[in-house]
Amino acid sequence: MTSAPVGGSPQRVGGIARVTGQQEYLADIHLPGEGHAKLVTLPVAHARLVAIDASVAEALPGVQFVMTPADLPDPIPRFGPQFNDRPVLAVGEALYHGEPVAAVVAETREIAEAAARLVRVEYEELPAAVTVAAALAADAPLVRDPKLRPDDALASTNVLREHRYTWGDVDTTTADLVVEHDYSFPMVTHFAIEPHAVIAAPDDDGIAVWSSIQHPNWLQRILAQVLGLPLAKVRVHAPDPGGAFGGKQHAKYEPLVAFMARRAGRPVRLVLSLEETFQAVRRAAAEVHVRTGLMADGTIAFQDVAADYLIGAYADIADRVVGKGSYPGCGPYRVPAARIVARAVLSHTLPSTAFRGFGNPQVNWAVESNLTDGALALGLDPLELRLRNLARRGEAFIPFDTPADGDWQQAVHRAAELIDWFGPKPPGRGRGIAVGIKSGPTTGLSYATVRLLADGSIVVYAGTSDMGQGARTVFAQIAAQELGAPLDWITVVMGDTVVVPYDQQTSASRSTVLMGNAVLSACRDIQAKLRAMAARLHGLDESSIVVDAGVVRLPDRELSILDVLKPGLGRLGGEVVGNGEARKEAEPGHPLGGSAAFFEFNCTAVEAEVDRDTGDVTLTRYATVSDVGKAINPLQVRMQDEGAAIQGLGHTLMEHFIFDDGGRIRNLGAIDYRIPTSMDLPLEMISEIVENGDGPGPYGAKGMSEGAILCVSAAVAAAVRDATGAVIRDLPLSPERVWQALNEQSRVPEEVVR
Amino acid sequence: MTATVAITLRVNGRLRSIEVAPHRTLLDVLRDDIRLTGAKECCLVGECGACTVIVDGRTVDSCLVLAVEVDGGEVTTAEGLARDGTLTPLQQAFLDEGAVQCGFCIPGQVVSAHALLAENPDPTLEEIQEGLAGNLCRCGCYWQISDAVIAAARNDAR
Amino acid sequence: MQPFAYARPASLAETVALLERHGPEARLLAGGTDLIIRLRDGTLTPSIVVDLKRVAELRPGIRERDGRLVIGATTVMTDIMANAVVRRDFAALAEAAAVVGSVQIRNRATLAGNLCNASPAADTSPSLLVYDATLVVTGPDGERRIPLDAFFVRSGVTTLAHGELVTSIELPLPTAARGSVHLRRTRRRGHDLASVTLACSVDGAGITRLAYGSVGPRPLLVGDESGVLADPAAPEAAREAILDRLLADARPSPRSMRSGPDYRLAMLRVLARRGIRAASERLVSRRAT
Incomplete structure (x- = not known):
């Protein structure tokens, strides 16, 4: 090997299968004798269910049965990662447009679709609350039956939970300038190019489920719970997802399909359409009110943030999104007094879930925009204001959490430099800058097993899902680094709960850090065994031997691992097995249940040009700089940072669900839900990283991949404002909205911010 | 049920005679009958390009083509680009430039890029971005994909 | 998708006979980029789909004949945008064809299909209106010609009679220099879209001729023969007054989710101004060469 595996950018593990069309994604898998499922949904947001007549549908040739709530245990099993609130099928009421009320199993997908149209559902449409304002209105229809919320002071409202984080005293802190505004963030959907899919099959006395899921072990637990099975009888196969971005973290229709497969006595597959996928996952919309107190020199005196996140009809993981996403809402700054109040507001919309950035982009948009507002009102450079307040390494910027774990100013300086922040501005162009921060995992548990086979090749078992971030490659690089095998001698096994040891989850940019540490520790376990082997073989004391980077160092010479392994294993051969574990324990009393394992920090700087006639925004230069500790695979880091930035440009410039008055999504599907194409990019995009080896992961790595989405909107809006003077506080910055803002600006004399 | 129609098409060089119902798309037939699953199903409205294949020399969204329309035609899918297990320079460039994250859109991207280079061996960045705008990548590998096309074009020129 | 029968007629006569026999139960298939979406979503449920791509008389192609450019009904956007005559003499059509969807769509979508859908937002309609296109139509009573401006009624509705289909689109070749352009939002x-x-x-x-779509139930063709719009030296107020008149019939739908009526009307005005400027510049450069 010419260079160290870690820190290089080897070809992606699984890459060849992906460029040749051979990679098997979930919908490419077929089981013998499988039946095809189709969901039955209603064209309304909220309805009282009166009766379901499946007789016509069931009479269609090729239909095996129509599953209705009556065919499921009573009371209907409910599940969810935070609350057991989502029923396997809607009972009593359907609570959002797209919620399944029944499902068909048939011989072909086509018959299932035809039969689904023949299921007669008698229902009474009820008023629906699909906006924050409607859900919080005094007479709002309640999404959750108060009877299901005993001893809950909020039971008679649509607020599921309120999260409060405070320090200092906002009410008594004075400031030279108070900037107070409302911001809104749109409801957007993940739009992974792979629609969600699940297959379930009876498996002796248990169940086997194939799902494009990010957390196979969590799904295993949910299935065991609803089916009443021991964990060992629930086998979850999780083929690499075709994009997930948080949308595939938690169980959606897996319990339903599992029940259907058990009843059908054969495998049942459900491959959602893109439209159905849109009705299954989304990001929470948010309305955020910010009061920022600033001193004349730009020092932050206080931040007072009230964020209402519009979650859906069931909680999924959304309440955690609200709690954890709003928590670092004051940003990576020294803030003497802070009050953050974030509410998870239930609504008659599809359940919102995790989505890259996990609740942070919503508040970041508001707070960072408000800081730009304040800087301009004070006549300060927005970059200068940020640097003045930015927490330095070791500062406890959130008093009860991990202190600042990076030299964050480096990223800020670099991003500014990359767009020539202080250089002359070409006419008509404007510049904007913003920073973002996100807490890494607060708890975690990952196990890994590594087997060093007799010929020196390696099998790594890691329960992470490789959904595009390249986890297989990173784990292979770690094993190659530690045990000296070439990368193409390493197989990484994932996605099978019967074979692969437990991993809590693939989320919060944790896998390189937590699973990476587990793989590293399994490799070190093998190194220790090799040391003992070498000591035995050469009659040395173990303490005199060092195993490192694929080399066994004896006091007088160096041996390759194979030189020790072969004689060490002896005539029967065999292998050396290493086990590793990475654990981050919960911290009782901490507002999030645990402090951040690391922070993801990013600075984004943008130069933009605006067509004043049409409102078109052209990003002429775009720089994104993330503090990643150590890039184990710099190419994969760059791909993810740029990908996150482009995804962020989606919600910044064009994406949003549009509802009709009845709460139905009007722009279901790819024709009218627009995401960025290759023609919607900045003219120039530069991504760079800061590497100080100061992360808790292998070789000093921090988690990454979400940082670059956090502050896209605030940076772009600031550049638009700088170019035109137009202030926009609602996303997306569509041409129409920018045009409206420009028009208002020309009608009203110069707005006074104070 | 409507009667099926016998059609013959050459897929990745191999002649196939199949009976298809007229309402089944080329995508359905490739995935379900021929079991070539490189073409992916996503939007089914010709917006995402995940199902892109080449029919008689031109890229199409195979979700918007009936299989019967292709009777007598020649189809190339992502599986048909590499010969004898050797990646094409374009496929290799996708890997070298980091154009593959989750990979779900990649068969369609590779097919579109392959056809683009066949038509225009030395495309500009703008031509690449326009030529591949019908292939969505939600991982956002657009820069890396255009880098790969440029690298493959250079490689070809050498 | 609901099942249907499939016919692949070899001649125009056979096609017309099929249309007569099946009436509204038959749908014509050319590129399919719109039809198949509607078959799949169930908004169309024909009992038979008639594929025009093997009809001998309807082979794709672009030819000059008797002072006209004749574009075969099944000619796809890719071939239209690449055609040298179209690019030289009908630049707005080349530009419009180039933005009808992605490469994959343009490789299938046909000009006649784009027109017969009669979508108010169809990109090729305005340029063809400006160029005085005529549709050649064949039906049970033989062939007739429909000026394009007399073809569109409202979204999805045209003056084609039952049993009729468009076989080609004819454009008079320009006899004098002309500048033209297509713009969209x-x-x-x-x-x-x-x-x-x-x-x-x-x-x-x-x-000056202007045609515009997506701001009402059908695309509209208007013109100014006073010379004021084309005169860059004319007073702005005079030019705007003419535009007021020319754009007065735009009635964008308030129900569209793609953009609001105020924005559409404002953009129509912006595009009109920019279009006149760009077309005038092209006229000047054409005369110079």
Whole structure:
């Protein structure tokens, strides 16, 4: 090997299968004798269910049965990662447009679709609350039956939970300038190019489920719970997802399909359409009110943030999104007094879930925009204001959490430099800058097993899902680094709960850090065994031997691992097995249940040009700089940072669900839900990283991949404002909205911010 | 049920005679009958390009083509680009430039890029971005994909 | 998708006979980029789909004949945008064809299909209106010609009679220098349905023609023969007054989710101004060469 595996950018593990069309994604898998499922949904947001007549549908040739709530245990099993609130099928009421009320199993997908149209559902449409304002209105229809919320002071409202984080005293802190505004963030959907899919099959006395899921072990637990099975009888196969971005973290229709497969006595597959996928996952919309107190020199005196996140009809993981996403809402700054109040507001919309950035982009948009507002009102450079307040390494910027774990100013300086922040501005162009921060995992548990086979090749078992971030490659690089095998001698096994040891989850940019540490520790376990082997073989004391980077160092010479392994294993051969574990324990009393394992920090700087006639925004230069500790695979880091930035440009410039008055999504599907194409990019995009080896992961790595989405909107809006003077506080910055803002600006004399 | 129609098409060089119902798309037939699953199903409205294949020399969204329309035609899918297990320079460039994250859109991207280079061996960045705008990548590998096309074009020129 | 029968007629006569026999139960298939979406979503449920791609008389192609450019009904956008005559003499059509969806769509979508869908947002309609296109139509009573401006009724409805189909589109070749351009507004730069689509031509006599779509139930063709619009030295107030008149019939739908009526009307005005400027510049450069 010419260079160290870690820190290089080897070809992606699984890459060849992906460029040749051979990679098997979930919908490419077929089981013998499988039946095809189709969901039955209603064209309304909220309805009282009166009766379901499946007789016509069931009479269609090729239909095996129509599953209705009556065919499921009573009371209907409910599940969810935070609350057991989502029923396997809607009972009593359907609570959002797209919620399944029944499902068909048939011989072909086509018959299932035809039969689904023949299921007669008698229902009474009820008023629906699909906006924050409607859900919080005094007479709002309640999404959750108060009877299901005993001893809950909020039971008679649509607020599921309120999260409060405070320090200092906002009410008594004075400031030279108070900037107070409302911001809104749109409801957007993940739009992974792979629609969600699940297959379930009876498996002796248990169940086997194939799902494009990010957390196979969590799904295993949910299935065991609803089916009443021991964990060992629930086998979850999780083929690499075709994009997930948080949308595939938690169980959606897996319990339903599992029940259907058990009843059908054969495998049942459900491959959602893109439209159905849109009705299954989304990001929470948010309305955020910010009061920022600033001193004349730009020092932050206080931040007072009230964020209402519009979650859906069931909680999924959304309440955690609200709690954890709003928590670092004051940003990576020294803030003497802070009050953050974030509410998870239930609504008659599809359940919102995790989505890259996990609740942070919503508040970041508001707070960072408000800081730009304040800087301009004070006549300060927005970059200068940020640097003045930015927490330095070791500062406890959130008093009860991990202190600042990076030299964050480096990223800020670099991003500014990359767009020539202080250089002359070409006419008509404007510049904007913003920073973002996100807490890494607060708890975690990952196990890994590594087997060093007799010929020196390696099998790594890691329960992470490789959904595009390249986890297989990173784990292979770690094993190659530690045990000296070439990368193409390493197989990484994932996605099978019967074979692969437990991993809590693939989320919060944790896998390189937590699973990476587990793989590293399994490799070190093998190194220790090799040391003992070498000591035995050469009659040395173990303490005199060092195993490192694929080399066994004896006091007088160096041996390759194979030189020790072969004689060490002896005539029967065999292998050396290493086990590793990475654990981050919960911290009782901490507002999030645990402090951040690391922070993801990013600075984004943008130069933009605006067509004043049409409102078109052209990003002429775009720089994104993330503090990643150590890039184990710099190419994969760059791909993810740029990908996150482009995804962020989606919600910044064009994406949003549009509802009709009845709460139905009007722009279901790819024709009218627009995401960025290759023609919607900045003219120039530069991504760079800061590497100080100061992360808790292998070789000093921090988690990454979400940082670059956090502050896209605030940076772009600031550049638009700088170019035109137009202030926009609602996303997306569509041409129409920018045009409206420009028009208002020309009608009203110069707005006074104070 | 409507009667099926016998059609013959050459897929990745191999002649196939199949009976298809007229309402089944080329995508359905490739995935379900021929079991070539490189073409992916996503939007089914010709917006995402995940199902892109080449029919008689031109890229199409195979979700918007009936299989019967292709009777007598020649189809190339992502599986048909590499010969004898050797990646094409374009496929290799996708890997070298980091154009593959989750990979779900990649068969369609590779097919579109392959056809683009066949038509225009030395495309500009703008031509690449326009030529591949019908292939969505939600991982956002657009820069890396255009880098790969440029690298493959250079490689070809050498 | 609901099942249907499939016919692949070899001749025009056979096609017309099929249309007569099946009436509204038959749907014509050319490129399929719109039809198949509607078959799948169930908005169309024909009992038979008639594929035009093997009809001998309907082979794709672009030919010059008797002072006209004749574009075969099944000619796809890719071939239209690449055709040298179209690019030289009908630049707005070449530009419009180039933005009808992605490469994959343009490789299938046909000009006749784009027109017969009669979508108010169809990108090729304005340019063809500006160029005085005529549709050649065949039906049970033989062939007839329909000027394009007399073809569109409202979204999805045309003056084609039952049993009739478009066999070609004819464009008079220009006899004098002309500058023309197609412009549109979309929600993103990547391919998208137009929220306003507009074509403009200006000739040496100072006649300006504008056609625009996506701002009402059908695309509209208007013109100014006073020479004022084409005259860059004319007072702005005079030019705007003419535009007021020419654009007065635009009635964008308030129900569209693609953009609001105020924005569409404002953009129509912007595109008109820009179109006149661009077409005039092209006229000047054409005369110079």
